[in-house]
Amino acid sequence: MKVARTKRRPIRSEGPWAWLAAGSVALSLLMLGGLLLLIATRGLGHFWPAMVAQVEMADGRLLAGRAVRELPLEQSAGRERLYFTANRDLDGQAWHWLPVNDIVASETPQDLIVLERRRHGEFIGRLVALGDAESVREQQAREATWERLQARLATLQELRGERERLRREVLRPLIRRLDADPSDAQARQALAEANDRVRVLQEAMRGEVALLENVDGRRLVQPLEEVLRAWRPNAMSTVEKLGIWGRGVWRFLAEGPRDGNAAGGVWPAIFGTVLMVLLMSLLVTPFGVLAAIYLNEVAHQGRLTHLVRIAVRNLAGVPSIVYGVFGLGVFVYGIGGSLDEWFFNDALPSPTFGTGGLLWASLTLALLTLPVVIVATEEGLARIPVQQREGALALGATRLETLTRVVLPMAVPAMLTGVILAIARAAGEVAPLLLVGVAKLAPQVPVDGEFPFLHLERKFMHLGYHIYDTAFHGNDVQAAMPLVYATALLLVLVVLVLNLTAIFLRHYFRARHGVQPRP
Amino acid sequence: MIVAVLAIGVFLVLEVLPALLGGVFDPARIRLELTPMAWGTLKAALWAMLFAIPLALGAAIHSALFMSQRLRSRMKPTLEMMEALPGVVIGFVAGLVLAPWVERHLAGSLALLLVLPLGVLLAAAIWRRLPAVWRRHFSLSRAGLWLVPWLMLLVFATFSLAPGLEALLFDGSLRNWLDRELGLDYATRNAMIVGLAMGFAVMPSVYALAEDALSGVPSRLGEGAQALGATRWQTLWRVVLPAAAPGIFAAMMIGTGRAVGETMIVLMASGNTALMSLSPFEGMRTMAAGIAVELPEAVPGSEAYLLLILAALLLFLFTFLVNTLAEVVRSRLRRRYRWLDGAP
Missing domain, CATH: 1.10.3720.10 (MetI-like)
Incomplete structure (x- = not known):
């Protein structure tokens, strides 16, 4: 290797092209950094339980949702904001564009809950009561109801895991054995028993419902069986949110996709x-x-x-x-x-x-x-x-x-x-x-x-x-x-x-x- | 190894040739199906290279001639990482994030083409007025780094000023103005976006090869020129660049080969419309994307299947020729460097 250039030299002008060359290095670094930053923030931000705002419009409408982004309006002056309002089964759509000027009040009430469900995506609203499908009615103690919901969801989670385990470890091998040898009476017997146990588990999961109410007062009876998780983003501290975030990341890595690959994990x-x-x-x-x-x-x-x-x-x-x-x-x-x-x-x-x-x-x-x-x-x-x-x-x-x-x-x-x-x-x-x-x-x-x-x-x-x-x-x-x-x-x-x-x-x-x- | 290369070629030829000779193909159909795809392929590659070549060459020149050894040894791995970014990710960001965003901020985005070079020159002009201490601190050899925040500032300023300018010059919407005055139709996913994304993907490999060629030029040439009083830029333009020109040419060829064969970015960012126009604001369909979309559904042996195989053969032949050419040029160049360096 030869030593290339001397260190000190009188500063001379290198002309514009040399600067443009330097600029292209800077531009490529900027683009690379920008791309990585974009992916990192959006990718990790997804798992953060964001605040849910309750928005009151000038025409009296009430909506609750997460603000996603804001754009200037196409025709007139002013801006509009996109809210993810969930509740696809109640409203028929999960997104709302709201003109910012028409928003009268926006607050974050502590009792708003977010439910992650197996069908129709998320629910945002309030929890009214828990109970049987026929006899569910208004209950007074909201806090107690919330705690009961959490306990019930944990039990359901366990039951679901149990059912999954049964299916994987008992049912499938038995079915395979029967496929190989349809005359195997013992396997047939065991299969029937296992099926019964799964049915009992299904029974235990079914039956209970949550009475939910969205912010403008429409009610919905939600079978608990289809609810995966519930949380109250507005009432959580940063530490709790971090916990939820970590579990979200973990679930993303460890679970299979749901909802036509649009939710769940990878x-x-x-x-x-x-x-x-x-x-x-x-x-x-x-x-x-x-x-x-x-x-x-x-x-x-x-x-x-x-x-x-x-x-x-x-x-x-x-x-x-x-x-x-x-x-x-x-x-x-x-x-x-x-x-x-x-x-x-x-x-x-x-x-x-x-x-x-x-x-x-x-x-x-x-x-x-x-x-x-x-x-x-x-x-x-x-x-x-x-x-x-x-x-x-x-x-x-x-x-x-x-x-x-x-x-x-x-x-x-x-x-x-x-x-x-x-x-x-x-x-x-x-x-x-x-x-x-x-x-x-x-x-x-x-x-x-x-x-x-x-x-x-x-x-x-x-x-x-x-x-x-x-x-x-x-x-x-x-x-x-x-x-x-x-x-x-x-x-x-x-x-x-x-x-x-x-x-x-x-x-x-x-x-x-x-x-x-x-x- | 030769077997593997040959195997691909032989397979493609064997599949297509009987059909070509046996007259299964209707020449009119070939023209109808393949011409838009070939056109789209070339168009996408053209726009990508328009974006990638200046950027890659500029970066290569800067890092080969102006950067310190230390900075350069950091720079190369960084750009290698850029090369390693998967095409799907770039395609996804280009197609679903960048494309709608540029559509909304069209004026600002186009203005950037003008603002960024001018901004860099402005920085150079300011730099010359700075006191000597500062000038040494923000030296040209480190400009690649300290220009980054300056460019960020420029980008930010451009996008905050653009709506006002747009309202002033183009009645509020550049898109409508383009449509009305120039008859240009703007599609969300267009050649400009593809060019940008694919240029981004291709640029690091062009950079690496060009940088190799430039820094391989025997240093005594450059030193001689500088000893005679040339500035570094004059040295580059008159001495180093002519010596390294074949290597740079090879880098461009290999880059073009990459751009022609890139599939996912085009698939996700181009809109996949079989149009024949040179407009940067319209989509296109390329051979690679066409193969990826249609081949899994084509029945083996059918005419559509054979047409797609023919497209694959064309792609293969093109990249094969381009790469062989580049490789021959590069090995000639290495011999020339050795000769220039005084080796026997």
């Missing part, structure tokens, strides 16, 4: 993404590393290897959708179709492997990320000083021993870097998955207790596709937006953390060897 998508990426790295690592070792250590460095290197770079530049087409044509229709004909003939015409699935998606992405691994590993191998190899050879090691004992251990961080970069690339790639096996909603995750445990032919959910699908094919995109932000944040975080690890590894590797690549 657990199946996380699971699908991770599984697909793991499979892919299992496929790509041996091939990529071996190819790189061959190219760099074994093959004669001539015209042919030069051509191969160009080909590898080329492969990295081929659009991902073309890989998708290749995967669809060769893996899904070609190999998958033949597999179906040979092994799953009785299931035809409904395809088993002849449709998009986990295996084909991983294979396609493995092909897509192969150049990444090869290039990174090769770079690492090329950085190992020639003296190391020569030293080993001089001490009497064979070429194989040199390779396995000296060169490869030194190149491990580079391989890791390559694999991590490949994973980061694969985790964010969606276009090929559209063709080879991603699903809007996969009812079964590809791993379960049923032989062979890992179901390579099943479709799976993917974080990136979840974003695309929820944002563009949902019913109420407006309501699903916060969730899309949160999913995007999760995806970006995963990809960025992976990339940072790769950058750190590479830096560490360079610092340790402190050598320049072979010219």
Whole structure:
């Protein structure tokens, strides 16, 4: 390395272009920062239990909801504000645009509650009473009613968990046993019993209702069975809100989607993404590393290897959708179709492997990320000083021993870097998955207790596709937006953390060897 | 490895060729279906590159020539992270957040195109009036950082002033004015948004390659020019840039290849309308997006399926050619640098 420029120089004008160049650096940094900030704030803000305002309009209307945003009016002067008022079953819509000038009063009463429900989205209003469906009537002590509601919801939550557990651990295996052997009387008996127990649980959950009232006094009888959670945002302290926020984040990570992907969590998508990426790295690592070792250590460095290197770079530049087409044509229709004909003939015409699935998606992405691994590993191998190899050879090691004992251990961080970069690339790639096996909603995750445990032919959910699908094919995109932000944040975080690890590894590797690549 | 590259090409050709030769295709249908898609692809790439090239080259020039070594070693990973951002996320933000927002603040957004460069020049002019201590503190080599808050201020100022200007010059709505005076139809998801988003996605890779080419120029060339009294910018323009031109060309080619094949951003931000116009305010449909939307539903072997495979083949051939060209240029360039540097 030559020392480049002297430190002190008389300041001369560099002309406008140099400043514009500096400006373009600043602009790219600004855009990157802006994008990350936008996703982070919107994504995390979604889980915060925001205050609910009760708004009185000039024409006497009363509304309660969360203020979402404000825009200037199209025609006249003034601004209008968008409120998320929930109560889709009472009002027929969950959003209201209100002119700011017509708002007479806006306050945040402590007793407003928010209910998260299985159907019709959220409810915002007041709790009047709890009781049986037939005999529910006004009760005096609001505070006591609220506490009873909370206790009742906790019980329901437990019952729901119990039912889920029964279904998963008892019912499904029994049904499978019966499918395999319809004459199994013992299993039939056990199934009937288990069904009875589930029915008893259902009975215990049903029956009770909450009498609700929205702010302008219309009432609603809400079966408690469909209520998931209730909270009073205006009466909560910051610490309590933080608690709710944390639980919200957790539920987002750990639960499955509801309401046509517009609510709930993304657990199946996380699971699908991770599984697909793991499979892919299992496929790509041996091939990529071996190819790189061959190219760099074994093959004669001539015209042919030069051509191969160009080909590898080329492969990295081929659009991902073309890989998708290749995967669809060769893996899904070609190999998958033949597999179906040979092994799953009785299931035809409904395809088993002849449709998009986990295996084909991983294979396609493995092909897509192969150049990444090869290039990174090769770079690492090329950085190992020639003296190391020569030293080993001089001490009497064979070429194989040199390779396995000296060169490869030194190149491990580079391989890791390559694999991590490949994973980061694969985790964010969606276009090929559209063709080879991603699903809007996969009812079964590809791993379960049923032989062979890992179901390579099943479709799976993917974080990136979840974003695309929820944002563009949902019913109420407006309501699903916060969730899309949160999913995007999760995806970006995963990809960025992976990339940072790769950058750190590479830096560490360079610092340790402190050598320049072979010219 | 060659096998893998060939496999993709061979598969695509094998699927399409019999149909092409056997006359399954009606030439009129090819023209009808593929021309708008090809047009859209090129249009999207054009707008993306219009946005990405100045930004990437500017950033590359700045970081290769003006930045300190330390700052540069921080800058590169940052832009690498930018490259790693998934296309879906960029597409989502562009299509559902940026597009409606720009639609509402059209005048301000367009004004930014003018305000930002002028603002940077204004900053340069102010900088020359500053006392020497300050000038050293806010040096040009760190301008990439301290200009960020200045640009934020400019953006904020532009958007708060824009409605007034709009009312003054365009009767309150630039959108209506465009429609009335110039006959330009404004679609929410349009080529401008796609160009912006895809430019954002493509820019880091162009930057990385261009920066490599620029900083690879043997330093004795630049030092010689500076010793003869040239400013850094003169050195760049007369000495470094001509030497690195092939590398920069290769960077642009690879960037174009990326832009042509990018799927998700176009799919989410373009509106997917098969229009043939060059207007930045109208949508388009690209080959990649068309394949992604239609291929899963096409019956294998049918005409629609083959048409889409043909589109994939075209994409593959295009990127293949572009990348090979760029790769050849780059390896020539590396040899030239070694020669310039006095190596045998």
